[in-house]
Each structure stands twice: as structure tokens, then as C-alpha cells.
Amino acid sequence: MLILSIDTSCDETAVAVTKQRRVLSNVLFSQIKLHQQYGGVYPSLAKREHLTKIEPAINLALKRARLNLKQIKALAVTFGPGLPPALEVGVNKAKELANKYQKPLIPVDHIEGHINSVFAQNKAGKPVRDFSFPTLTFIISGGHTELVLWQNHIKYKIIGQTLDDAAGEALDKAARLIGLGYPGGPIIERLAKKGNPNQYPLPTPMLQHKSLDFSYSGLKSAFKRLVYSLSEKEKNQHLADLCASFQAVVIKSLLIKLNLALRSNKVKALIVGGGVSDNKELRKQIRRLVKQHQIRVYFPPLKYLTTDNAAMIGVAAYYKYQKGIYLKNPDQLDRIPRANLDVYV
Amino acid sequence: MRVIKLNKKNIKHILEKIKLILVNDGLVVFPSDTVYGLAANALSLTAVKKLLEFKQRPKEQSISVVVKNFKQAKQFVVISLNQQNILKTLLPGPYTIVLPSKHKVIKKLEAEDKTLGIRFPDYWFTQALSKAFPFPYTATSANLHGKGPHYSISSLLNTLSEKKKKLLDLVIDYGILPRHLPSTVINLSQPNLPCLRKGDFQFRLIKKCVSINEDQTKQIAKDLLKKNLSILKEKSLIFVLQGDLGTGKTIFVKGLGEFLGINNIVSPTFVLYYEYSTKHKFINKLHHFDLYRAKTKQDLKVLEIEKLLKPKNLLVFEWGEKISSIFSLLKANKAKILLVSLKEISAEQRKIIVYKL
Numbered sequence: 001m002l003i004l005s006i007d008t009s010c011d012e013t014a015v016a017v018t019k020q021r022r023v024l025s026n027v028l029f030s031q032i033k034l035h036q037q038y039g040g041v042y043p044s045l046a047k048r049e050h051l052t053k054i055e056p057a058i059n060l061a062l063k064r065a066r067l068n069l070k071q072i073k074a075l076a077v078t079f080g081p082g083l084p085p086a087l088e089v090g091v092n093k094a095k096e097l098a099n100k101y102q103k104p105l106i107p108v109d110h111i112e113g114h115i116n117s118v119f120a121q122n123k124a125g126k127p128v129r130d131f132s133f134p135t136l137t138f139i140i141s142g143g144h145t146e147l148v149l150w151q152n153h154i155k156y157k158i159i160g161q162t163l164d165d166a167a168g169e170a171l172d173k174a175a176r177l178i179g180l181g182y183p184g185g186p187i188i189e190r191l192a193k194k195g196n197p198n199q200y201p202l203p204t205p206m207l208q209h210k211s212l213d214f215s216y217s218g219l220k221s222a223f224k225r226l227v228y229s230l231s232e233k234e235k236n237q238h239l240a241d242l243c244a245s246f247q248a249v250v251i252k253s254l255l256i257k258l259n260l261a262l263r264s265n266k267v268k269a270l271i272v273g274g275g276v277s278d279n280k281e282l283r284k285q286i287r288r289l290v291k292q293h294q295i296r297v298y299f300p301p302l303k304y305l306t307t308d309n310a311a312m313i314g315v316a317a318y319y320k321y322q323k324g325i326y327l328k329n330p331d332q333l334d335r336i337p338r339a340n341l342d343v344y345v
Numbered sequence: 346m347r348v349i350k351l352n353k354k355n356i357k358h359i360l361e362k363i364k365l366i367l368v369n370d371g372l373v374v375f376p377s378d379t380v381y382g383l384a385a386n387a388l389s390l391t392a393v394k395k396l397l398e399f400k401q402r403p404k405e406q407s408i409s410v411v412v413k414n415f416k417q418a419k420q421f422v423v424i425s426l427n428q429q430n431i432l433k434t435l436l437p438g439p440y441t442i443v444l445p446s447k448h449k450v451i452k453k454l455e456a457e458d459k460t461l462g463i464r465f466p467d468y469w470f471t472q473a474l475s476k477a478f479p480f481p482y483t484a485t486s487a488n489l490h491g492k493g494p495h496y497s498i499s500s501l502l503n504t505l506s507e508k509k510k511k512l513l514d515l516v517i518d519y520g521i522l523p524r525h526l527p528s529t530v531i532n533l534s535q536p537n538l539p540c541l542r543k544g545d546f547q548f549r550l551i552k553k554c555v556s557i558n559e560d561q562t563k564q565i566a567k568d569l570l571k572k573n574l575s576i577l578k579e580k581s582l583i584f585v586l587q588g589d590l591g592t593g594k595t596i597f598v599k600g601l602g603e604f605l606g607i608n609n610i611v612s613p614t615f616v617l618y619y620e621y622s623t624k625h626k627f628i629n630k631l632h633h634f635d636l637y638r639a640k641t642k643q644d645l646k647v648l649e650i651e652k653l654l655k656p657k658n659l660l661v662f663e664w665g666e667k668i669s670s671i672f673s674l675l676k677a678n679k680a681k682i683l684l685v686s687l688k689e690i691s692a693e694q695r696k697i698i699v700y701k702l
Contacts, residue, residue, distance in 0.1 A: 010616050049647060083616040085649050143615035164595050165612045173590055173614075173637075179431050181443070181532035190439075190529050217612075221591030221692070236430040337620050338609060 001321065004061065004072045004097075005314035006054070008090035009082030009110045010143065012307075013053040017065035017072070018314030021121045025064035026304065026311040029053040050089040058093070061310075069101055074326065076106040076317030078113065078310075080339030081143075087335035098330035105330040106317040107344040110308075114139045114273040115150060116319070117305040117312035118298040127301050132268040136261055140254065140282075141274030141307070142168035142183065145214045147261050148341065150271070153319040156341040159265070160212025160257055167250055168276045170216035174246045177227050178239060188243045189279050195244030200226055202249045204256070212257050219249060251282050255289060262293045270297040275307045320345075348498065348516040351376070351470075359517060360477040367478050371514035372396060374487045374501065378439055378468035379525050380494035381501060383487040384411075388480050393451040396483055399512045402490040408454045409441050409462030411484045413475035421449050421481060422461050428533050437467035439525065441484075443532040450481060458640060460534045470519070486527075497521045548684060552699040555690065562593050562687075563600030565697055570604050570659075573681065577627040581658040581680040585665035585672075588687035593695055594663045597685065598633055601661065605631060613663075614638060617648065628659050635663040654679040672702070 002024075007014040013029035062068060077094035080087060098105040115137045119129055135150045145167045147160035165173070168185055175184020180191075205219045223246055227235065235242070262270070270290055276282065277299055290297040300306045320326065325344060327333055336343055351359055363373050363384070370392040373384045383399070385392040387410040396408070412418045415432070422444035424432065432442060446461035455461050464484045466472070474482070486494040487501055489509070495501040498518040502510070552569075556562040569584075576582055584601070586594040595612050602610040605623040610633060613619040618634040632653055639645060653660060660680070672682070682702040687695050 081616075081619075083618060084620050085647065086616075141615075162611060166615060169612060169614050177590065179427060179533070181534075186529050187440075187531050191435075217591060217593075217595065221689075224589070224591045225692070232427065232430060236434050239431065239434050337616075340609065 001318060002067065002071060002073045003076050003106070003314045003317050003321075004058070004069070004074075005076040005108070005310040005317055006058070006090040006094050007078040007110065007113065007308060007310040007313050008050045008054065008086045009078050009080070010086060010308060012309070013050045013057050013089075014308060014310035014313075015054075015057040015061040016310035016314050017061050017067060018120075018311060018318065020318055021119055021315050022123055022125060023120055023311040023314070024067070024123060025061045026309060027057045027061040027064070028304070028309060029057045050086055054089055054093050058097075069097065072101075072103065074104045074106055074317070074321055076108050076313050077333075078110045078313055079107045079333060079344070080336035081110055082335075082337060084335060084337045087337060091333060091335045095330040095333060098327075104321070104326040104328060105333060106320050106326045107333055108313045108316045108320065109339050109341050109343075109345060110313075111139055111144060111146060111148065111341055112156065112316045112345060113309075113312035114141070114144075115148065115156075115271060116316035117273050117300045117309070118271050120301065120305055120311050120315050129298060129301075132296075134265070134267045135269045135271055136265060136267040137271040137273070138254075138258060138261075138277075139274045140167050140272070140276035142166055142172060142185070142276075144274060145254075147212050147257065149265055149267070154323045154325060154345050156345055158341055159261060160214065162214040162216065165216040165220065167214065167216065167254060168274070170220055170250060171247070171276070173220055174223050174243075177224055178235060178242055180239075185276060185279070188247050189281070191240045191243040192247040192281070193240075193244075195238075195240030195242070197244040197248035199238065199241035200245040202226070202245055204249055205253045207253075207256065210260075212261050214253065214257060216250070216253075219246075219253075247279075247281065251279075251285055254282065255285055258286065259289060262289070262295075267295065269295055272297060272299050273306060278303060278306045346510045346513045346516060348518055351517050351519045356473065360473060362515060363474060363517070364478045366514045367392070367480075367482060370395065372399060372512060374498070374513060374516040375474065376470055376517060376519035376522055377484070378466040378471065379486075379527050380496055380522065381487040381498065382411075382483075383485050384474070384482040386478075386480055387450040387454060387483055390451050390453075393453050393483070395512060396485070397453060399509060400485065400490050406490075407456035407460070407462060408483050408485045409464050410450060410454060410481040411464045411466065411471055411475060412481050413472075413479075414465070417475075417481065418463050418465065421447055422463055423447060431533070435531070436465040437472070439466065439528045440464070441528045441530045443530060443534050445534050454483065458534070460532075462530070464528060466528075494527065496524060548700040548702060550698065551683075551701050552697075554697050556593075556695045556697055558693050559593065559596050562596050562695060562697070563603060566597045566600030567604040569683065569685075569699065570601050573683070574627050576681045577657055577659065580656055580678070581654050581660055583659075583680045583682045584661045585682060585684045586661065586663050586687065587666040587684060589689065592687040592689050594687060597687065598661050598663070601659070602631065605659075607631060617644075627657060629657040630659070632658065632660045633663075634661065634665065636667055637664045639664075639667065 016026045017024045137148045145162040149157040171185040385396040613635045621631045684700040686698045
């Protein structure tokens with residue numbers, strides 16, 4: 001079943017063509033990935049003019065998949081959560097195409113996409129990974145930090161989430177506090193390798209709370225006070241130690257809640273997705289933890305699937321369509337900027 | 346196109362050859378600390394044009410340059426004293442540092458926001474080349490736009506048409522490079538948005554108080570909203586929150602949310618803003634902005650803020666003071682604006698000052 005999917009929830013204009021779980025083409029029009037390569041520079045937010053990019057992105061995705069719109073069976077689009085004017089561009093385009101070509105429209109929650117990202121396959125159907133429900137899913141990114149219990153293809157239950165900042169956002173802001181610019185997650189990770197994680201004691205967020213929720217505002221304030229208390233010279237000498245200490249406590253906070261969630265929910269597997277899931281130290285510690293719980297853990301098979309993309313939306317959409325979740329009248333659909341896995345699933 | 350195998354013995358000869366080609370606006374594929382790179386003289390328009398023809402890159406994408414040392418870096422980008430200290434701990438290393446350009450390299454290499462990416466790799470060959478060739482040279486990966494980078498010369502040449510190969514003057518083959526990560530980008534450029542200065546607009550002090558904890562901060566928010574509710578019948582009400590990281594700006598918004606029966610407010614830093622529907626009779630929607638990531642006026646344009654300036658709309662801006670243009674945008678009598686400044690007194694206590702525009 002061929003699906004054309006669109007995600008414009010934030011910075012990227014993303015379009016993909018998928019066949020079941022197989023990704024035939026995946027187009028990203030912010031080109032952050034390309035920029036990251038040798039000689040790369042991050043684009044400014046001004047590049048988020050989805051309106052001018054959506055059409056070329058769709059055309060390119062179809063061209064790369066060697067298909068035209070008539071051959072597509074259904075359209076899928078992210079309706080939330082995300083930036084309202086950005087979401088609107090994707091939703092309107094999907095509605096327009098669904099009407100014009102008389103195709104069913106499958107509404108997908110962005111988080112649902114991240115969860116399904118670990119099951120995306122290349123054209124040859126690799127990797128082969130089986131679904132096993134119930135699964136615990138952990139989405140950690142610049143915009144989200146959520147623990148979701150996945151009971152079947154269309155049944156999700158959020159059991160823990162951030163009350164203020166996302167984990168990736170906390171890393172970004174810490175990087176900015178020590179003068180390392182934005183976005184800071186990858187740079188903190190790189191510097192932390194050379195630093196001592198025990199150099200600076202920082203409070204572990206939500207340590208005393210029995211809930212599965214996260215909070216990073218207190219840690220952010222504590223780190224700010226620490227950084228402001230250091231002299232410029234001391235700060236620069238200990239950049240790596242500051243990064244290592246901060247990263248260690250963020251990872252610790254994630255692991256504590258993950259452990260708690262695994263203890264209180266009997267699940268067959270763990271899925272970890274989102275941009276922060278690319279952090280090697282985090283992956284190492286999660287692998288160690290799931291060994292104790294004797295379950296399998298899945299990360300997105302390719303790096304592009306950790307950050308925002310439309311291929312993951314296509315994978316989620318396929319299973320929703322199988323379960324009969326799609327709109328025959330596309331005009332019903334509206335963006336939901338604070339969607340919380342509670343509509344259209 | 347000529348391919349020469351590099352070994353430590355012929356290095357001097359090779360450097361002479363590269364220098365000659367770069368001086369004459371040619372293109373050279375060279376090994377680096379990450380992947381095979383493509384060098385062109387960053388000060389020559391002819392060379393840069395040739396490079397762009399080869400890469401077929403969209404115009405707006407920038408290309409970073411390799412510099413010899415800090416001294417040379419300072420000739421091409423603006424580096425503050427603090428940044429210099431940070432850079433000294435990071436460089437030479439596998440990083441691309443983004444800073445405001447001094448516009449001394451060919452403009453096509455700069456980003457739209459007038460920044461330039463510089464590289465100072467911890468790698469013997471690039472450093473030797475910098476010594477032989479006195480100007481910065483480009484450090485883009487030797488691949489066509491949209492294609493992956495190359496760790497070996499054979500994999501690069503396989504992807505090139507004869508026409509493309511002709512654009513390359515010299516290829517330095519140093520075998521298969523170790524699969525190192527691409528360089529990490531560190532953006533040290535400051536947002537080029539004018540910050541709000543008190544003198545720009547007439548502010549009237551209306552409240553000054555100390556909050557001893559988060560609950561009290563929320564209560565102060567609720568009281569302020571309650572007092573100003575009636576204005577929402579005629580126009581929108583706007584809170585601009587001013588304060589450092591971690592002073593409780595989001596807590597303040599959570600307070601506003603609680604008053605309206607919204608309990609799922611989180612930081613919108615990543616997406617820039619979230620909107621919430623309310624059941625309150627004077628307020629249809631709460632729009633919660635966080636302009637922390639906004640860098641240019643262009644960024645604001647896409648948010649379409651003007652569209653939201655209508656009755657029954659409550660707008661809250663974190664880091665709104667970053668952008669004085671916002672105030673002129675909001676002024677046009679379509680909104681009432683309150684500026685709330687939050688300052689940290691101790692770990693728990695905050696000084697809260699409210700102004701009316």
C-alpha cells in the first residue's frame with residue numbers, strides 16, 4: 001500500500017513515500033543533516049517557510065520513489081503536536097490533495113510517528129523487527145519527553161511526560177549557558193566524553209516523586225547558578241566537566257523513570273526514539289538497564305529516523321489505515337497544536 | 346583531472362602542486378580529519394563559483410572555510426574575548442564554529458544571516474596545507490549536493506560524470522579515511538535582533554513584589570489576568586515576560602493557564618509557540634510563545650503574529666524583549682501590553698515587576 005506522508009510540525013518540511021513499512025523516498029527540506037556534514041552550518045529558523053517548500057518537497061519525494069500521485073493509495077499528515085502555522089501548511093496541503101485525487105486521508109500524531117519510526121525499513125525490507133505488544137515507548141527529543149504504553153497498533157497511553165522543558169531542550173539550554181550556541185545536544189555529548197561527570201554535583205530532577213513525570217526547570221536553574229558562580233577562566237578550563245556533569249544527571253533522570261516504568265508495567269519490549277535517543281552514552285545505559293529486565297530494546301534503525309521526518313508518519317499511517325482509521329471527508333481535519341495521542345487514535 | 350597518491354615522502358611536492366592550483370582558482374580534493382574535502386581559494390570569486398558549479402548546491406547554503414590558526418580566524422570572523430577562550434579549549438578539533446563574518450571571504454560562502462563557518466582541524470594534512478597556502482580555503486565535503494560524503498577516492502569518482510571530473514583539477518588520494526563523525530556545528534553567533542531598551546517605549550510601573558515560591562508566582566499571574574480581563578472584550582491582552590533562563594517564566598504562564606482551566610502547559614521553546622483553547626467567556630485562545638530560538642525578523646514573520654491580534658486572544662511571550670520590533674508590531678492599538686520582569690533573588694525567591702506600555 002503506497003502512502004504519501006507530510007510532516008510540517010516544526011522546522012522541517014518533510015515528505016515521504018512508503019509502502020507498508022518500507023521507505024521508498026524520504027525528503028527533508030531543512031537540510032540540517034546535510035549541513036551537519038563537513039563544512040555544515042545550521043540554517044536559521046527563517047528557513048521554515050513551509051509554504052514555499054511543500055510543493056517541491058512532494059514532487060521530489062514522488063520523483064525519487066518513481067511514482068505519481070495517482071498511483072498513491074492514501075495520504076497521511078501530522079496534525080499535531082507542533083507549531084500552529086507550520087502544522088497548518090501540511091494539513092491544508094494534505095486535505096487539498098486528498099480532495100483533488102479522491103484519496104483517503106490518514107491523520108497521524110507526531111509522537112505516534114516517532115514511536116513507529118523504529119519499525120521503518122529500507123526498500124529491501126530491512127531490518128526485520130516484529131511488533132510485540134504491550135511495548136513501552138520512550139520518546140526523548142528537543143520538543144518531547146514522554147513515556148507511552150503501547151497496547152496495540154492504535155492504542156496508546158501516556159504514563160509519564162515532562163511538566164516543563166523537554167530533555168533535549170534542557171541540554172540545548174545548558175550548552176547556551178556555557179556559551180556553546182544552539183543546538184547544544186550534540187556538542188554537549190562530544191565534549192562530555194572528555195569530561196568528569198562527577199566534577200560538579202547537580203540535583204537529579206524528580207528523584208523524590210513517585211510519578212513517571214519529568215521536570216528540567218529546577219536542574220536548569222541549578223546549572224545556571226553553578227555556571228554563574230564560576231570565573232570565566234574556571235569555566236573554560238572545565239567546559240568538558242560541565243558538559244559531562246550535566247549530561248550525566250539528565251541521563252540519570254531519564255533512566256530512573258524508565259526503570260520505574262519498566263517495573264510497574266509488564267511489557268515485552270522497549271522502544272526509544274527522538275533526537276536525544278541518538279546519544280551514545282544514553283543508549284549504553286538503556287541497553288544495560290533492559291538487560292536486567294530481560295526485554296528487547298529498539299532504537300530507530302537509521303539516524304534520520306531519530307529526528308523529525310515523514311517516513312515515520314507513513315509507517316504509523318499504514319497500520320492506522322489497516323485498522324480503519326482514516327477520513328473519508330478530509331475537510332473534517334484540523335491541526336491540533338497540543339495533541340496528546342488522544343485524537344484520531 | 347589528475348589523481349596523486351599521497352604518502353609522507355611526497356608531501357612537499359604535493360603541497361607545492363596544490364598551492365599552485367589554488368592560486369590559479371582550481372579545485373582540489375583533499376583528505377581531512379572527517380571525510381574527503383573540496384578545497385577552493387575562499388578569497389577568489391572564480392574559484393568559489395567553480396566550486397558551486399561542481400556541488401550544485403542551493404544558493405542559500407553556506408560553506409565553511411579552513412583557517413590556519415586563531416590569528417587568521419580573527420581576520421575573517423568577529424570573535425569576542427569570551428568566545429576566544431571557549432575556542433581555545435575546543436580548537437583545533439572536529440568542530441565547525443559559526444560566527445559573524447567580517448565579509449572578507451567571497452560572500453557566497455556566508456550564510457544568509459551573514460555568518461561564516463570556520464574550521465581549524467586537528468589534522469596534519471590540513472594544517473600543512475594551511476602553512477603552504479596563506480589564505481583560507483573551503484572545507485566542504487567532496488560530494489554532490491544531497492549525496493553522502495566520501496571516505497575513499499574510488500567511491501567519490503564512481504559518483505561523478507566525466508563533466509564533473511573535468512571540474513576537479515587535482516585529487517589527493519590518501520586511501521580509505523577512518524570513519525570519523527562529521528564535524529559538530531557550534532553556532533556562537535549572537536542573534537542579530539535589536540533588544541528592547543527601556544527608552545524605546547513609555548513604560549509605566551504598575552506593580553512591584555517578591556514571590557517566595559512557584560505557587561505565589563502563579564498566583565501573581567492569576568491576579569494580573571483577573572484585573573485585566575475586561576480589556577479582552579475589545580482587543581487582545583499581551584504579557585511579555587522578561588527574565589533569565591530559569592527565573593520562572595513558564596511557571597508564570599502555567600499560572601495563567603490554571604486560571605483558564607488549562608493544565609498541560611509546557612515550554613514551547615522547541616516549536617516556538619503552542620496554542621490552547623479555553624472555555625473562559627472572555628478568552629478563546631491562549632497563545633504561548635517562546636522566542637528563545639528566534640534569531641531574525643524573518644523568523645517572526647512566519648509566526649503571523651498580526652493575525653492573532655484580535656479580541657478574546659491572550660498572548661504570552663517568553664523572551665519577547667529580545668525583539669523590540671515586536672512592540673511596534675503589537676502597539677498599533679490592537680492590544681494591551683504588560684511587561685513582566687522576573688529576577689532571581691535566591692533559589693526560590695523572585696522579584697517581579699510589572700509595567701504597562
